[in-house]
Amino acid sequence: MRRRGGGRLAAGAPLGALAVAAAVLAGCGPRVAVPPPPFTLAADSLGETALPAVARRPENLAKACDGSGETRWTSAAPIAAGYFVELAFPRERAVSALTLDAAPSRGDAPDRVLVEVSRDGRDWEELGEFGPSPAGDGKTRIDVKPPRPVRRIMVRVLEPAPHWWSIYEVTVEYARD
Numbered sequence: 001m002r003r004r005g006g007g008r009l010a011a012g013a014p015l016g017a018l019a020v021a022a023a024v025l026a027g028c029g030p031r032v033a034v035p036p037p038p039f040t041l042a043a044d045s046l047g048e049t050a051l052p053a054v055a056r057r058p059e060n061l062a063k064a065c066d067g068s069g070e071t072r073w074t075s076a077a078p079i080a081a082g083y084f085v086e087l088a089f090p091r092e093r094a095v096s097a098l099t100l101d102a103a104p105s106r107g108d109a110p111d112r113v114l115v116e117v118s119r120d121g122r123d124w125e126e127l128g129e130f131g132p133s134p135a136g137d138g139k140t141r142i143d144v145k146p147p148r149p150v151r152r153i154m155v156r157v158l159e160p161a162p163h164w165w166s167i168y169e170v171t172v173e174y175a176r177d
């Protein structure tokens with residue numbers, strides 16, 4: 001399904017605001033493991049929901065991709081529908097999967113997220129809805145089937161929850177380079 005503008009809950013983020021957020025998180029990409037400099041975590045308010053994820057402690061978002069499974073970004077507040085994180089790749093990458101790891105705080109994963117991908121930040125394709133692993137390990141794995149080239153990935157919470165949202169690490173898997 002393709003359409004213009006990202007999100008069932010909100011329109012796509014303005015690029016200017018995205019650039020500001022990306023600048024704040026500029027140190028994130030190069031520290032993200034192997035294969036080399038894959039992405040920068042970015043995010044900003046889409047304006048239609050009261051509390052996007054990065055409105056909560058954006059200064060800690062880089063901890064979601066600092067290579068340490070012991071440091072985290074967390075909302076430090078109950079999850080609200082519309083919270084999101086966005087991955088912005090410096091160039092198009094063929095992504096096959098990503099995992100949001102909340103393992104050390106297993107309850108801190110959203111019950112359901114809507115995932116969308118885009119090659120240009122304007123046209124978005126809905127991958128579907130995903131939830132935490134049934135194994136109860138605190139990991140939310142998002143398979144991209146079939147793998148496809150993307151520059152942006154939006155993960156948006158669909159339902160509120162009484163607990164926090166924590167991401168210790170984002171891991172991206174690539175089909176090819």
Ligand SMILES: [Ca+2]
Pocket residue numbers: 063064065066067068069070071072167168169
């Ligand atoms: Ca971390």
